[in-house]
Amino acid sequence: MDSLNSVDDPNYFERISLLMFPQVNYTYTMVSKQFSEGCSQGTNVQPELYLRLSRTRTICDMFLGGGNAFKLEYTGSCKSSKSCNPLGDSIGYLPSVMSLSIIQCSNDRLSLRFLIEFRTNSYRGYYGSPNIRTSLIGEGSWDEKKNRLCIVACRIYDASSSLEKSHVGDCTTRLSLRFPAILSIRNTSTIVGEIWSVKPRNESGFFDRVQFRYGGRIQLQGLKYEYMQMDKVKKSCPMKNTRNSTNRGQYPYGYSPDMRFRLWVIERSKGIIGWGSLDPLAVGDQQYQRFPFLLLSSSSKPNNPAVESDSNSGLLNISYKISITLSSSKLDGGLNPVNDSSNESLRTNIRISAEGVYDIATGSLCMVGCRHLRSGDKSFSSDSMDCEILVKISFPPLSSDMRNKIKGSIQSMREKTDPLFFKPLQFSGRSDYRSQIMEPIVMTDFETRSFWRTNFDLIMAQITFQLLGTLLLFCQLYSFRYNNTVQTTLQQSIFPSEEIPLIGDR
Template sequence: MAVDCSIFCRTKLCFINAFFFLFIISSFTCLHVVFGTANEFDYGLHCNSIVHESKPADEEFNIMPFSRRQYGYFSGGDKDPNNPPSRSYSAPKSKRLLFETHHVFTAEADDVFMVEGNLIFQTSFYYERSISSGSSYVISSSDRGTLDFDFRGFWSRTTGKLCMVGSSHAYSKEGKLLHLAAVLKINNLQTSSNISTLVTGTMDSLSSANDPNHFEEISLLMFPRVNYAYTMISNQFSEGCPGGIDVQPMSSLRLSQTRTICDMLGGSNAFKLEYTGSCNFSKSCNPFGDGIGSVVSLRMIQCSNDRQSLRLLIEFRNDSYQGYYSSPNLNTSLIGEGSWDAKSNRLCIIACRIYDAWSSLEKSHVGDCTTRLSLRFPAILSIRNTSTIVGEIWSEKPRNEGGFFDRVEFRNTGRYGGRIQLQGLKYVYTEMAEVKKSCPKKNPKTKSSREHYPDGYSGNLGFRMSIIKGSKGRIGWGSSDPLAVGDQQDQRFPSLIPSSSSKPKSSGVESNSSSGLLNISYKMSIMLRSSELDGGLNTVNESSNEYLKTEIRISAEGVYDIATGSLCMVGCRHLRSGDKTFSSHSMDCKILVKINFPPLNSDRRSTIKGSIESTREEIDPLSFKPLPFSGRAYYRSWVTESIWRMDFEMDMLVISNSLAIIFVAFQILHVRKHRGIGPFVSLLMLVILALGHLIPLVLNLEAMFIQDSKRSVLIRGGRRLEMNKVIIRVVTMVAFLLQVRLLMLSWTARCSTEKKKTLWIAEKRGLYVCVPVYVIGAIIAFSVKSRQNVHLTWYYIDEIILGSSRAYAGLVLDAFLFPQIIFNMFQNLREPALSHFFYIGITLVRLVPHGYDLYRANNYADIDDSYIYGDHGADYYSTAWDFIIIVLGIFFAVIIHYQQRLGGRYFLPKRFQESVIDEEFPVDSEEQLPLRYNT
């Protein structure tokens, strides 16, 4: 077996040469980029016909055509606009941009100013093809986009035109560096604006069409924010909302100076449309014709200085999802002005169409301002009205005129009712008489003194229905969240605030806390496979496609028994009309919901069980079969324990890796002290241990520089977890370097010994034994896993293969002593090649997590993705596997102990204990033998 024993001797020199090589390459690349982007382009050649170049003055101007951060949208940039490039994700493609104005200087020409700024194309998803460049596409590989142009040019305040030239650089899909030069032309940049003002423009490439750096023209659209005048609402809404449905002011909540309409609608809000009354599937009930949108989104553009008026972008969509950096479909959007009417306690909005956005954003203009909206916050909620924001949309056009549409209502249906809590919002129980009939009071059972159920005000009553069963097994999932508990707010639904500090009474219904009964209301949303819907649930002839899901929304109210943990409620199901939209005017309130909560001190694997039943006769067309469901209980006390457990596991992981460093250091000292011991350490074992530290470093290298904000915010919300994760990676790296150092010492020691050929033969034979064992074990593990998941798609099978590979690698690492045992057996060694501190210590480091997992399974809540020490994805963890691995690890350590005392083949019959290798290569003198020492 030919081995280059000098490989580690040249390691330091190779590292130095590689460092200087990378330094030279990176320096050349940086200089190339700097000189490429610093290249000036001829402004006069491209822009003098728009705004003539003028010598700028030193004085910086304090009035800018933009706000310092002006957002907008873009279209184009694709090589073939009619065939846009594909995306990695099926979510809508983002087309959002940001213009940052850095400096504005006066110039010698009248009303001409020099402007410097950046135009940033923002993206929402990874590897979105933003701009095509020749045969390649400029790629943005972050979730906020990286295509940034530096521009410099001149703006004419008289004509409102801005012309700039600039450049950027990016990498193509093939990894080629592209130098992008462009000219930016913007129109209608006035010092004041109103609802009809749109800032439009284009960005063109300065490269020739056959140049690899060329890209197609991009059109821009921005809503200006400088000195905006709310002229439309001041003229038409001076006396409330004409044309809107009259609602008593006392039935809506009022807003204060500290909680303004801008605070309530900040950012983006999505509402479900309800086509009721004269609307039907064959008739237009929105500004854009039939079949456009089941959701209306209100995105705030700007708020007035007094925070009583605002500008909105109103978009009609088919789904409620909208990413933070996603862009709207301007072809189905309106631009509107709104003002809060303190007399009627509602927001009045006037909206206008955006025309010609489909062809080019540069040609967009505003017109047809006959659409009206109103929005209010109901003061009273009930089982038939659980929305905290309701509104309506209507047209001011005559019915017989083109573009007219019937009145449409909208309301929020999300889990949380608003961004800010409103004082005075109350819940009124209206179905308690029916609750008494359907939920008869049971005789109190004798309960164990150890059983304690969650309190109604504790925030433990919200849960996820992970399994909803039907005649063919699981048919769906859902969520169930309290809306009101008694008359107090529920902490999981923060919009409800009592009108006074004492418990108010609503509709004469009072919770009987002395008997352990508490009034409660819920919002439930479940998703069922369309193919599993029976006649009562499928009221609109839903498709039978098993991959399609149908949402069932139920509001319920009833009584919760604190003594038994049982909840019984009467529910109302929102029925869907022919256009498949929900309506609060059509409900089925013949539903009974029963839920049983496990005790707080029960097994952490306990589940919440319940059922949803129809109380109608079976022949009734709205009747449906019972839907039993179950869900995991995540009580707050359990979550608190889990957070403490995660901190403890983080500390245990740091201690474990630190001990691994110490034990490896003992082995290094052992090899240095006894020079003849190094060649007898199995190199395969050292490679396995080194890879056990290297693989986590490679998989999580980016986490040392980029915070895993999702996990820390959702679970911890602090920085201690992030700091500990960095410490763990540093400690793991130190352990890996020490393992590599130990491998180098053993390698060089073996290469310098006289018996190196004998030792390499033993190593080679050990490899022939270990590798087939590992391969056979992997085949068995993967075949068992594939049989358990034979129904899954290729995507999930790929995930299972990756996860199984990681777990099997952990099992191989648990049995790290196996190669040393085989090596000792072939070499028939009786020498103490391994320090007792090393093999016993590393064995304990690998086995303690499995012992801890046995304890954790019976004492902590099983919360997914929360295991840090003893991670189930990094090894085989179960009651059986924990026991097997612990016994196997101890067994291997005992074998090593006796091998180093009695010989490598002490457990074999005597006829197999003679060394064949030693007979072939006899030792001439005792000087070649390693030194023995007493341990």
């Protein structure tokens, strides 16, 4: 798009390049040729470990609604290797996030096209445009036998300055994507996959296999959670039998929205040093509302009565996803990213998945956690985890006011000489749901008068409209009876039936 005005004209603008992907009469040529026998050179998977898709819930439905940000996970040797970047070294950085934005879906809902973008963070504004220079264009097809999506991706060349000469080439990148059937403390990702190159290792453009994960919400029936650390929970979290406790109903129930809350990490000498959130993943033998299709697997019910999910005993199994952002300048040694002692970044994100037991009668929650280890700003594979973490949380009674906040701690169970040991993190929290209920109650006298005056005005307006509507209705009924045109009842005047004659029939 060029401006017809002169350069000196205030309405002049420089050339704007547009890039559009054809959607009319498009033929999926790449996937039909490449995936006739499955994903080429992809990792062999057991189909029963991954969820199937149905005719009413197709692969296209899973990606509708915008882009999906996937966290990239590199191998331990990838930081010093030049063959890790799917886009090569020309972009100048190693991406940490990949997004898949659907372009078009086939008529049979089994094949689709993606714009695959690599970025350094997961945030992109609603109106933000993708960076074509760091993107791939791909065709994907759902493999019903292996329960996975196979994608062929191609580079977009000459897209740095003007898009006029942009073209697609080098279609040697492959992606595979699956939906795990069972979640656990070591795998809380609802979507997993990998990226690889089909080029020979000694050829230019080859890169090592990269894994990616997505931990957001999906809607697939049959998703289950399996508890794996309950033996360690028994040793670290001794629970008393509260079957006959008189405190029932005084603390949040396991499935209450109050179980999800925000937190602030506090250190006495430094004040607030971080913030984050705790989100339940699975609770007892029912799914938490954030995952409406998450079910408890039969193997997740522990045999130990001390940690058995039993509403009668007041103890519930529960799992959480914990996300914390800490100031790197105030980090303890064991929380520093692996192989990164410089602390050049201002913030460090800590991800912990935890599972344990919640006591309904006392409001106490005790869990064993696994922390995802990271190398600088890049993630290792999911096997790099520190599962020697204890999380304790105390919920305030429901009858308390907002000044009684949720209290908790995260501490390492390792020896002090262990490089992964860190000092306990103390935090306080507040439930979003509880805040919305309790905050309007705490008002000044002026706010209270304004609140009641506003409510009184709204109530009077509603009553006036209802009275006016009733009066008009009776006037209409009186008119009908007076003219003896239509014999009807009150119900028929509100819900007319075929017995009422039309205007033209009068």
